[in-house]
Amino acid sequence: MPEPGDTPGTTGLARRWAARLADTNGVELPADELERILTAVAAEARAEAEAARDAAVHRLATLYSASPHGVALTDQDGRILDVNPAFTRILGHKPEDLAGTDAAALAATEHEAETIRSAFAELRADGRQRHREQLELDHVEDGPLRTNVTIAGLPGDREGSLYPVLIVEDVSELHLLRDTLRRQNVQDPLTGLxxxxxxxxxxxxxxxxxxxxxxxxxxxxxxxxxxxxxxxxxxxxxxxxxxxxxxxxxxxxxxxxxxxxxxxxxxxxxxxxxxxxxxxxxxxxxxxxxxxxxxxxxxxxxxxxxxxxxxxxxxxxxxxxxxxxxxxxxxxxxxxxxxxxxxxxEPDLDHLDRRRYGIGAVIGGALENGEFELEYQPTVKLDGSNEVAVVNAVLRWRHPEHGVLKADEFYPLADTTGMTANLGRWLLTESMAEAASWHEQFSAAPDLCVRLPTRMAIDPNLVGIIRTELEQTKLPPDKLRLCTDSIALFDPRGEVPEALAVLSELDVKITLAVSGAADLELAHANKLPVGYVILSGPLVDALAREGPEADGARKHLVTLMERACELGIRRIGAEGVHTPEHASRLRELGIVAGRGELFGRAASGAEIRSLIEQHGPR
Known part of the structure; x- marks a missing residue:
């Protein structure tokens, strides 16, 4: 008879193995003792197996309860038997309300309900199949809810039997996030466009x-x-x-x-x-x-x-x-x-604009690659001596594609790209260094005049830049003339009159470019320490011709010259002198020097040096 708590199958099995072992050579224990030992071993093994099973069941139950995904256990026909807490939390139903409910009835639309029924049918036909869909289920209070639904099968009590399980994951927030990101990829968040x-x-x-x-x-x-x-x-x-x-x-x-x-x-x-x-x-x-x-x-x-x-x-x-x-x-x-x-x-203008913008875009690289060079426009005295009184330093760009470009072709573009200050600094550095070498060798070397581009003239550090260049190049300050115009004086971004006053105290000569008497008044209004005036534009051009236009220009220039004398400015030059007759008319009005095609093209630094060697004392 089995003892209380024994499993009949285990006892019979132990007895048979005890009899067999007792009949084996080398075994000294009697069969009843062997039976007792084997029964104890079997009971211990069974207890361990049951403990392991209970632990697995407990883990599964804990996972079922604690899972953030909703889980519904159903019968073969898809009616809900039990749900975990997450399932009720996701859809808002009470567990007792869901018991016996057709799982397909949770769908928000008939189309999605049919999808669930089809998945159950496929699972019954092939128990190994797992079905996953993104579906809208019906929340008790909030209506349709975007979810990921997985329908799979758990083994039943009998071999071959199957319990379907419905696993629900709330992806509504993720869906909203994806929609938001998708909108951000195609929509401006501020305007909605x-x-x-x-x-x-x-x-x-x-x-x-x-x-x-x-x-x-x-x-x-x-x-x-x-x-x-x-x-x-x-x-x-x-x-x-x-x-x-x-x-x-x-x-x-x-x-x-x-x-x-x-x-x-x-x-x-x-x-x-x-x-x-x-x-x-x-x-x-x-x-x-x-x-x-x-x-x-x-x-x-x-x-x-x-x-x-x-x-x-x-x-x-x-x-x-x-x-x-x-x-x-x-x-x-x-x-x-x-x-x-x-x-x-307009295609024609577009071609020109593309050329211009293409030029402006590469100014920085051209400066670094040495494509810019200096030329000097000689300003010659009109007293008949043809003595070069001053040379005006100008930048030229030897562009690899467009040839030689003049300053008026690239300075406006440099203003747009912010490169004007760099060009102006390079112009000052190179021209002042070259002029310093002339003055070191020749006592009669002409003054250097540098026309400051507007962006350079309004630079708040202009005085510091000039002072530094004078120290580094050793050019005597009184051999440098800085030229500016009314545009720079009126520019609200800078304090040009104050800077020019300080530079004048350093013995730098100040030149004002004017086109008429009104511009000349700027020297008086701004108390500019102007020592020289360079005149250009329609008044100068008109004197190259005969007729009423020339007569009107002559009267205007007489007024200008008188006003210049009143302001203490006695050295006035002209730009754009074309012929000897033109030079003679300007000289008669009191213009003391001029530059232009009459006096030849702009020259390189080496050519200016040769000119000084030929005509000036050492």
Whole structure:
């Protein structure tokens, strides 16, 4: 008889093994003792197995309860038997309300309910199959909820039996995050318009689509937007950007247009179809008028003006890069021409602009690569001696593609790219060093005159720069003439009169470039220590001819000369002297020196040195 607590199968098995072992040579224990030992070993093994099973069941139950994913156990037909806490938390149901419920009834739509039923059917047909779908389930209070649903099978009590299980993961927040990121990739968060990336994609798709027609690319840029931001704060600036976005969207709403914010204060409009330049311009002008109406920000009426670049081209054969570049350059031209206006793309002007901007873009590299060089324009006394009184240092750019470029071709571009100060510093350094070598060797070497570009003249460190160059080059200060004009004097960014006054105290000579008597008054109004005046422009040119125009110029110059004497300025030169007769007329009016084609072309430093050697004492 088995003892209490024994398993009959275990006892019988122990007895059979005890009898067998007792009949084995070398075994000295009797069969009943062996049976007792084997029974104890079997009981211990069984206890360990049951403990391991209980531990596994406990772990599974803990995982079931603590899982962040909702789990519903169902019967073979898909009716819910039990759910874990996460399941009720995700869908808002109470466990007792879910018992016996068809799992497919949790779906938010009939289509998704059918998906769940089909997954159960497939699981019954092939128990090893696992089905995963992203479905919307119905939350008790919040309605449809985006979830990941997995339907799998757990082994049943009998061999071959299966209990389906429904596993639910709430991905609504992840879905929202993905939607947000997707919108950020294609939408400007401030204005709600498509962003730059979206605009480029739209343009490329339009160009790739079959069909003809015209394509219009319109770039808008707000004029003086920095004033709004700095004056009223970035919040006001944001509101202005939203106002521009709304206005442009409304202005082009009925024309199948794609309106986007590119970046900063830049916007773009893309149109495609049967278009004409005149029709597009009408739309642009309407939009500009709407934008000019003030929008009110914290009680402040802010009116917006925009510069606009318009490109209207056949869609066929265009590339996104070429159209973008054409619109950008046309927009830049509108800004350069005074802002608050539109400009239409013109191929001939586009070619010139691309050349100009291409030149401006490489100034820094050209300076580093030694492509700039100095030339000197001699200024000759008009007393008949032909003595070179001063040489005017000028920059020339020996461009590898465009040949020799004069200063007026690259200085405006250098202002745009911020390279003017670098060019001006190089001009001063090189010319002053060369002039210092002349004066060290020749006592009668001419003065050096340097015409300061405006950006250099208004540099707050101009005095320090000149002082440093004088110390390093050893050029006597009284052999240096610095020339400026009314543009630099009126520039609000600098303090040119104060700087020139300090330089004059260092014995540097100050020259003022003028075109008439009004400019001369600047010396008096600003108390400039002007020692020399260089006259150029229509008055000088008129004296090269005969007739009423020359007579009028002569009268004006007489007045100018008298005023110069009153101001104590007695040395006045002229730029643009063409012939001996021209020089004679200027001399009769009191002009003491001149430069121009009469006195030959600009010369290199070596040529100036040779000229000094030939005509001047050592």
């Amino acid at each position: 498509p962003n730059h990336s979206s605009f480029v994609n739209k343009l490329e798709a339009t160009l790739a689509a079959p069909g003809d027609g015209q394509l219009a690319l319109i770039y808008f840029d707000i004029d003086g937007f920095k004033v709004v931001n700095d004056g009223l704060g970035p919040g006001a600036g944001d509101e202005v950007l939203r106002h521009v976005a709304r206005t442009l969207a409304a202005a082009f709403a009925g024309h199948d247009a794609f309106v986007a914010r590119l970046s900063g204060d830049g916007f773009a409009v893309l149109m495609h179809g049967e278009l004409s330049s005149a029709g597009v311009i009408d739309l642009v002008e309407d939009a500009m008028r709407e934008l000019a109406e003030p929008c009110y920000v914290d009680g402040n009426g802010v009116a917006v003006s925009v510069s606009v670049g318009i490109v209207v081209q056949d869609a066929a054969g265009q590339t996104q890069e070429d159209l973008h570049r054409a619109a950008e350059i046309t927009l830049h031209r509108a800004k350069e021409n005074g802002r608050a206006q539109w400009m239409l793309f």
